Amino acid sequence: MSISVSMTVNGKAVSGKVEARTLLVQFLRENLSMTGTHVGCDTSQCGACVVHVDGQSVKSCTMLAVQAEGAKVMTIEGLAPSADKLHPMQEAFRDNHALQCGFCTPGMVMSAVDMVKRHNYQLDEATVRRELEGNLCRCTGYHNIVKAILAAAPAMKAAGV
Amino acid sequence: MTAAPTGIGARVKRTEDQRFLTGRGRYVDDLALARPTYAYFLRSPHAHAKIRSIDTAAAAAMPGVVRIFTGKDTAEAKVGSLICGWVVKDKDGNPHKAPGHPPIAVDTVRYVGDTVAMVVAETASQARDAAEAIKVDYQVQPACVDLARALDKGAAQVHPEAPGNLCYDWEIGVKADVEAAFAKAAHVTKLDLVNNRLIPNAMEPRAAAADYDAGTGQYTLWSTSQNPHVLRLILSAFVLGIPEHKLRVVAPDVGGGFGSKIFCYADETLVVWAAPRVGRPIKWTAERNESFQTDAHGRDHVTHAELALDKDGKFLALKVETIANMGSYLSTFSTAVPTYLYATLLAGQYTTPLIYANVKAAFTHTAPVDAYRGAGRPEATFVIESIVSKAAAELKIDPAELRRRNFIPSTAFPYQTPVALQYDSGNYPPIIDEATKVSDYKGFEGRRAEAKSRGKLRGIGFSSYIEACGLAPSQVIGQLGGGVGQWEAAQIRFNPTGNVQVLTGSHSHGQGHETTFAQIVSDKLGVPLEQIEVVHGDTATTPFGMGSYGSRSLAVGGSAIMKAADKIIAKGKKIAAHLLEASVADIAFENGTFKVAGTDKAVPLGQVVFAAYVPHNYPITEVEPGMDENAFYDPANFVYPAGTQVCEVEIDPETGTTEIVSFTAIDDFGNIINPMIVEGQVHGGIVQGVGQALLENAVYDKSSGQLISGSFMDYTMPRADDVPSFKVGYKVTPCPHNPLGVKGCGEAGAIAAPAAVMNAVRDALGPLGVRDVPMPATPLAVWQTIQGAQRKAAE
Numbered sequence: 043m044s045i046s047v048s049m050t051v052n053g054k055a056v057s058g059k060v061e062a063r064t065l066l067v068q069f070l071r072e073n074l075s076m077t078g079t080h081v082g083c084d085t086s087q088c089g090a091c092v093v094h095v096d097g098q099s100v101k102s103c104t105m106l107a108v109q110a111e112g113a114k115v116m117t118i119e120g121l122a123p124s125a126d127k128l129h130p131m132q133e134a135f136r137d138n139h140a141l142q143c144g145f146c147t148p149g150m151v152m153s154a155v156d157m158v159k160r161h162n163y164q165l166d167e168a169t170v171r172r173e174l175e176g177n178l179c180r181c182t183g184y185h186n187i188v189k190a191i192l193a194a195a196p197a198m199k200a201a202g203v
Numbered sequence: 204m205t206a207a208p209t210g211i212g213a214r215v216k217r218t219e220d221q222r223f224l225t226g227r228g229r230y231v232d233d234l235a236l237a238r239p240t241y242a243y244f245l246r247s248p249h250a251h252a253k254i255r256s257i258d259t260a261a262a263a264a265m266p267g268v269v270r271i272f273t274g275k276d277t278a279e280a281k282v283g284s285l286i287c288g289w290v291v292k293d294k295d296g297n298p299h300k301a302p303g304h305p306p307i308a309v310d311t312v313r314y315v316g317d318t319v320a321m322v323v324a325e326t327a328s329q330a331r332d333a334a335e336a337i338k339v340d341y342q343v344q345p346a347c348v349d350l351a352r353a354l355d356k357g358a359a360q361v362h363p364e365a366p367g368n369l370c371y372d373w374e375i376g377v378k379a380d381v382e383a384a385f386a387k388a389a390h391v392t393k394l395d396l397v398n399n400r401l402i403p404n405a406m407e408p409r410a411a412a413a414d415y416d417a418g419t420g421q422y423t424l425w426s427t428s429q430n431p432h433v434l435r436l437i438l439s440a441f442v443l444g445i446p447e448h449k450l451r452v453v454a455p456d457v458g459g460g461f462g463s464k465i466f467c468y469a470d471e472t473l474v475v476w477a478a479p480r481v482g483r484p485i486k487w488t489a490e491r492n493e494s495f496q497t498d499a500h501g502r503d504h505v506t507h508a509e510l511a512l513d514k515d516g517k518f519l520a521l522k523v524e525t526i527a528n529m530g531s532y533l534s535t536f537s538t539a540v541p542t543y544l545y546a547t548l549l550a551g552q553y554t555t556p557l558i559y560a561n562v563k564a565a566f567t568h569t570a571p572v573d574a575y576r577g578a579g580r581p582e583a584t585f586v587i588e589s590i591v592s593k594a595a596a597e598l599k600i601d602p603a604e605l606r607r608r609n610f611i612p613s614t615a616f617p618y619q620t621p622v623a624l625q626y627d628s629g630n631y632p633p634i635i636d637e638a639t640k641v642s643d644y645k646g647f648e649g650r651r652a653e654a655k656s657r658g659k660l661r662g663i664g665f666s667s668y669i670e671a672c673g674l675a676p677s678q679v680i681g682q683l684g685g686g687v688g689q690w691e692a693a694q695i696r697f698n699p700t701g702n703v704q705v706l707t708g709s710h711s712h713g714q715g716h717e718t719t720f721a722q723i724v725s726d727k728l729g730v731p732l733e734q735i736e737v738v739h740g741d742t743a744t745t746p747f748g749m750g751s752y753g754s755r756s757l758a759v760g761g762s763a764i765m766k767a768a769d770k771i772i773a774k775g776k777k778i779a780a781h782l783l784e785a786s787v788a789d790i791a792f793e794n795g796t797f798k799v800a801g802t803d804k805a806v807p808l809g810q811v812v813f814a815a816y817v818p819h820n821y822p823i824t825e826v827e828p829g830m831d832e833n834a835f836y837d838p839a840n841f842v843y844p845a846g847t848q849v850c851e852v853e854i855d856p857e858t859g860t861t862e863i864v865s866f867t868a869i870d871d872f873g874n875i876i877n878p879m880i881v882e883g884q885v886h887g888g889i890v891q892g893v894g895q896a897l898l899e900n901a902v903y904d905k906s907s908g909q910l911i912s913g914s915f916m917d918y919t920m921p922r923a924d925d926v927p928s929f930k931v932g933y934k935v936t937p938c939p940h941n942p943l944g945v946k947g948c949g950e951a952g953a954i955a956a957p958a959a960v961m962n963a964v965r966d967a968l969g970p971l972g973v974r975d976v977p978m979p980a981t982p983l984a985v986w987q988t989i990q991g992a993q994r995k996a997a998e
Contacts, residue, residue, distance in 0.1 A: 061328070077233035078226015080458075082406045083491035087915035090406060118226035132224040136216055139879045142887065143713030144223030145406040145458030151224065167928070174923035178915070180406050180459050181713045182883060183890035183952075184923040 049110050051076070052120025060107045066100075067091045069107035070117060078118040078148050082178070089177030092149035092156075093117045099156035101149075101176070118148035121155070123203075130201050131155050134194035135187075142181035153177050154191045155198070163199040165192060210726030211943075214879040217718040218732070219711075228456040231410035231425045232488040239412075240269050242474055242487040243330035245320040245337050246496060247312035250346035250568040250908020251359060254310050254339060257320060262336040267329030270481050271337070272321040272473070274309035282306060282476055283442040285467055287533035288686035291371050291542050291564075299371040299564070302362035304532035306442070306469035306476075312341070313361060313531035314570050315903075315910050316496030318469045323481050327488075346568040346908035350528045351397075351505045353565040361531055361566035368566045370529050371538070375546045375622055376559035384520035384557050388511035392594040398582050398957075399978050400503035400528065400901040401894075402918055403575050405712075407458020408489035409498060411471035415478040420449050422478065426471045428454040429464045429710050430750020433687065435742050437467040437535070443476055450475070454740040457712035461891070462574040463498045464712065465752045466535035470497070495913045500901055501575020503528035504541065504582050510590045516600050518609050520557040521549060523586060527564045527572075534573035538564065543683050544579030544671075544753075550620035551587040552631045552667050552845055553609040558621045568908050574752065576891055577670075577950040581957060584668040585978075588958035592665065596969060602665050602962070603639055606847075607632060610667075624671055626843045628936045634869050635667060635847045641930050642849035642867040650851075660854040661864075662967025665847060666959035672947035673758030673842040690837035691755070692746035693763035695724065695771055697830035699816035701809035702734040708748010709760035710740050714949060715880045716756055722876055723761055723943070727768040728808060729795020746833060754947020757876065758842045758938070765942040766834035774826065775811045781822040782806050782814060842938050842946040846870035848889070850959035854967045859986025861897055861964055867930045868955070873938040873946035881948045885931050888952020894921040895953075896960035900979050919981075972996060 048057035051074060058073040070076045070093070079102055082090035091102040094116040121129045131151050134140070141147040157173045158165065165173075170191050171184070179187060209215050222228050259271045284303040291299045307318045320337055324330035347359040353368045361368055385391060405427075412425040422445055428434045431452040439447040457464060474485045489497070505526045511519040527541030546560035591609075595602040611618050613630040620626065639645070647663050654661035674680065677688040694706040705724055709716060721735040738744055748760070772792045779797030780787040783804045791800050798805040814821055815830040851865040868885055875881050898919035902911045912918040937944030957978065964980045965973065971992040977984050 063328070071233075075235065076226070077230075078228075080230070080407070081232075081488075082408065082458075083915050085491065085914045085916050087920075088406060088491075118224075122225055128224060135224055136220045139217065139883045141220060141223055142715070142883060143406065143459040144219070144228045144456065145230065147223050148226050168924075171924040178406065178920050178922065180404055180461070180891070180920070181887045183886035183888070183921075183929070184926060185886040185928050186883060188923060188928065 045108055047107050047111050049113050049115055051115045052117060062108065064107045065103050066105040066107050066110050067102035070102060076117055076119055080145055080148055082145065087178065088146070089153060090146050090149040092152040094152060094156060099153050118152060121151065130197035130203065131194040134190040134197060138186045138190035138193060140182060140186040140190035146177060146179045150177050150179065150187060154194065157191065158195045158198050163195045165195050167192065209732040210722055211876050213722065213877065215718055215722055215732065215877055217715050218721065219715065219717045230407055230456045230458055231412055231427050234412055234425055236412060236414060236484040236486065239484045239486050240323045240325060240481055241327040241330050242485050243322045243327065243334045244318050244470060245322065245334040246493070247308065247315060247317040247319050249312055249341055249343050250315050250348065251344040252312050252341040253344060254308065254312065255342055256340045258338040259320065262322065262333040265329065265333040265336055267325035268333045269323045269325065270477070272307065272477060274305060274307040277305065277307050278309050285469060285472065285532070286437060286441045286535070287538055288535055289539040290684040291373055291538040292684065293371040294374050299538050300365035300369065301533060302364040306472045314568050315908055316570055317531070321473050321477065323477060323485055348567055348569060348903045348908045349905050350503060350526060350565060350567060353567050354526065354563060359568070361568055365566050370564035370566055372563050373542050374559070374561045376557070378559045381520045381522050381557045381559040385509065385511045388519050389514040390512045390598060392510045392590055392597055394508045394590045394593055396506045396586060396589060397977060398502045398504040398506065398585055399895060401501040401575055401899050402495055402901045403461045403463035403498055403501060404494065404920060405459030405461055405463055408491055408494045409464065409468065409470065410488040411474045412484060412486040413474040413478040414484040417479065422450045422475055423453065424450065424471060424475050425453045425455065427457050427464050428452065429457070429460040429712055429752055431710065431740055431742050432708060432747045433750055434467055438472060438475060442467065442472055451743045454710055460712045461576040462501065462578055462752060466499050466573055491915065492913055495918065496910055497570060499534045499571045499573035500530065501572065502582060503572050506586055508586050508590050510594055512594060516598055516605050516608050518553055518555040521555050523549060523560040525560065525562045527562055528569065529564050529566055530569045530571040531566065532571050534571035537571060537573040539685065540574050540579045541582070545583050547622045547624050548580050548583035548669060548671060549587060549622055551584065552611060552669050554611050556621060569903050576888065576953040578753065580670050580950065581892070581954045584666065584954050585958045588666040588668070589961060592962040592965065593974065603635055603644065606635060606665065606667050625840065627840050628939050629843060629845050629871065630934065630936050631667065631845060634845065634871060634934050637932060637934060638847040638849045638867050638869040641869065641932060642851065642865060644849065654853055660856055660967040662852050662963040662965065664850045664959045664962025664966055666955040666962065667847040668951065668955035669843060669845045670947065670951060670954055671841040671843055672754035672950060673838055674753045674755055675838055675841045677837050687749065689749060690835050691759040691763045692748045692835050693760065693767045694746050694831065694833045695764065695767040697812045699813060701812055703730055704736050704738055705764060706738045706745045707760050707764065708746055708750065709756040710751045712751070714751065714756060714884065719757065719876050719880060720761065720764055723764055724768060727765065728771060754949040757943065757945050758941055758947055759836060759838055761943050761945060762941045763834050763836035766836050767832045770832035770834060771830060774830065774832065775808060777822060777826045778811045778814055779806050782811065782820065839940040842873065842941065844870060844872050844946040844948065844951055846951060846955060848955045848959040850963040852960065852963040852967055854964065854985060856989050859982035859989065861980055861985060863893065863927050863960065866927055868952065869932045869934060870948065870951055871934045871936055872948045873935060874944040875933065876945065882931050884948045885952045886929055888950060889929055889956045890921045890926050891953040892956020893926055893960055895979065896957045897979050897981065898925065
């Protein structure tokens with residue numbers, strides 16, 4: 043049994059046929075071939091699949107594709123303003139070596155952008171660490187991720203994003 | 204070597220980051236294949252059982268099912284056993300027991316997760332649904348899970364070929380000499396340790412995809428591998444019999460490895476084998492629970508150690524008895540880990556003149572155990588650094604001072620240890636001096652008192668580690684039983700337009716080789732960084748190499764690149780001599796330009812390269828055209844990074860919660876190519892070590908053999924708020940035997956950190972009369988230890 047689903051992903055109207063059990067992350071990866079969003083676990087712990095749904099960060103493995111019907115979804119592929127310009131959070135991750143293997147990175151970046159906005163661009167180290175509770179990284183030891191997010195907060199404010 | 208803005212020593216931003224930050228990395232599961240099928244592996248729910256029968260009829264009739272394979276199919280097709288590539292000889296010179304490891308269990312399952320059947324279907328969900336419909340009639344058998352009891356009489360037996368579950372009983376050192384030294388000792392410190400079992404948990408689950416081209420007979424395997432050439436070699440020569448030139452292995456972007464992706468696994472073997480039988484490409488990606496169950500686990504030792512000291516606190520001798528868990532089957536390098544990568548490191552940074560170690564490797568009904576970040580060296584460091592700190596506490600000698608008293612002096616290098624290794628270089632006292640300074644060791648007692656006034660227990664712990672990495676002279680590896688060479692290969696290929704491809708047999712899965720290796724070439728040949736492309740991870744395009752593990756990529760792979768660059772320069776000089784009408788002996792090369800010494804005549808490398816590809820004005824009778832050089836580098840010795848970590852903790856005695864309040868790591872990695880990347884390696888390593896010390900534990904139920912810690916909800920991965928920011932620094936003694944003067948940095952953090960953290964926890968609880976706490980020191984373990992100490996004090 044398949045169900046039609048339509049949503050906006052990175053500003054583009056998309057639709058497809060899914061099973062009722064199809065997760066949003068499966069829809070993104072398999073139906074849309076947008077493989078930037080990753081799956082690192084099956085218990086909604088790791089956060090590699092975080093995307094924004096209607097402006098809020100969501101673990102896309104915890105949401106059915108049909109639940110995103112009509113929603114505005116933004117994935118890591120849609121974050122940078124243009125092909126040659128990165129979002130300040132992406133820039134901060136690169137400047138601070140906040141990624142190694144890159145697998146957790148899309149989820150980390152999407153979580154971090156949402157975190158900065160929810161805290162109105164005002165963050166301290168303890169808050170960043172606490173807020174990263176839902177994102178696992180095995181490579182960096184978090185040190186440089188925390189640094190990057192703290193550096194990105196004022197940069198995002200300055201850029202108005 | 205001068206530090207150019209993009210050369211050696213520069214904090215160059217990583218070139219690979221652009222694709223990872225924009226969602227354009229290409230991992231195995233991202234691969235789009237035409238007309239793919241999907242595999243799902245049915246796994247044993249039992250730790251030990253006989254398979255009476257398997258009924259696949261109902262499953263085969265499920266929607267979308269293409270094929271189902273069982274152990275009967277692979278046995279009939281004569282699929283080989285998965286191999287262990289390192290032969291360890293026991294005390295009597297006999298090789299270790301090597302029971303077969305069929306990729307799919309034939310009549311017996313030996314751990315929870317053992318492969319029972321492979322379902323191939325049109326979609327992953329259909330494959331999974333069908334697997335649930337397979338009926339397996341198991342006759343459940345008693346399981347052997349408890350490592351400490353695995354070698355006891357009456358323990359359930361894992362393999363008939365290994366009576367008493369003993370894989371090998373191995374020793375190093377002369378026991379009688381060590382005993383004689385103990386007899387004369389002024390003090391003996393004794394220690395019992397369990398080195399807890401860990402699950403690597405790279406964030407990208409293992410994955411494999413295979414395709415077979417019936418027209419050419421060519422197989423392609425895309426795998427999450429740290430060493431695609433070695434994987435191809437094993438699959439070709441030992442397991443599947445596919446001629447090596449007919450199998451291409453591609454390891455594209457790989458999301459972390461930490462050792463767990465070195466090995467040849469059943470799953471990837473089976474997708475290759477099944478691809479021609481299905482006639483379409485097959486994809487498989489592990490679910491995280493499969494990663495927990497089937498990735499090779501790490502550590503898992505039970506150890507008794509004793510250290511003999513003289514009246515001045517000088518170490519006289521060390522003896523160590525270890526039981527090491529091999530799990531149910533021998534993984535690819537499993538046998539080497541608790542022997543040649545463990546006991547040979549037991550001298551640590553110290554002059555201990557006599558060392559004896561006995562290691563018994565045991566089979567149990569658990570997942571295979573193999574190399575995990577550090578592989579044997581963290582286990583050795585945990586033994587040494589725990590017992591040294593315990594001796595210091597017993598003798599009331601400052602732990603930093605006891606270490607200093609026993610350090611190998613800087614004048615003693617090269618230093619021959621009593622356990623086979625010869626350390627090439629090092630200078631340990633300045634490292635611990637710097638570590639005590641950065642960590643404000645002097646001010647610690649004040650901080651302890653202040654914490655006490657708040658009802659908290661504060662402790663400080665040292666860990667001075669040594670590591671032997673950058674494996675290593677191939678001849679030595681062969682003598683020790685290793686089945687492969689340990690050199691590395693590189694190719695520097697200039698294109699006619701002057702840009703460069705650097706092809707390496709190393710593999711990057713987070714370490715940043717694409718940047719570091721390009722920095723080396725840029726520095727050496729004067730080519731701008733953006734004109735250099737590092738190519739790795741594909742047996743069809745890169746030279747045969749050994750891959751990346753054991754902190755070897757830069758020390759061995761980087762050295763091969765240096766050798767290839769030397770060949771480029773040597774060839775370029777001949778061409779330049781012709782173009783400049785000078786003799787080759789007069790040509791010098793610097794900053795990308797060939798010059799005639801003492802004149803202003805010069806020709807840039809780019810022009811020389813162009814001449815080599817368009818050899819119109821060219822010494823064609825003496826020099827071949829083209830500019831493309833290969834090199835193989837076989838190291839003269841291991842490299843020996845060393846360092847000291849200082850960890851400071853605060854424990855809440857009411858809850859048993861340990862907070863790391865400060866963590867300092869001072870390392871000697873030799874010369875450093877990119878400090879930004881090296882620091883990242885240290886941070887990540889430390890957190891894996893902290894995870895082992897405080898959080899992570901792979902637990903099997905002792906009677907059923909079920910993996911209790913089988914998900915991220917049950918197995919505590921370190922999170923951002925479990926750790927602080929770190930203070931890291933360097934001291935440099937260049938490696939004397941490789942052309943870059945580099946030592947490895949990938950594993951150091953994980954090697955040293957467990958002892959640093961545990962020594963801090965022990966120190967914090969010391970005032971309560973506590974000498975040891977089980978690892979991981981979870982809040983429960985710490986709280987129970989405190990309760991036990993208080994009960995004892997009240998008695």
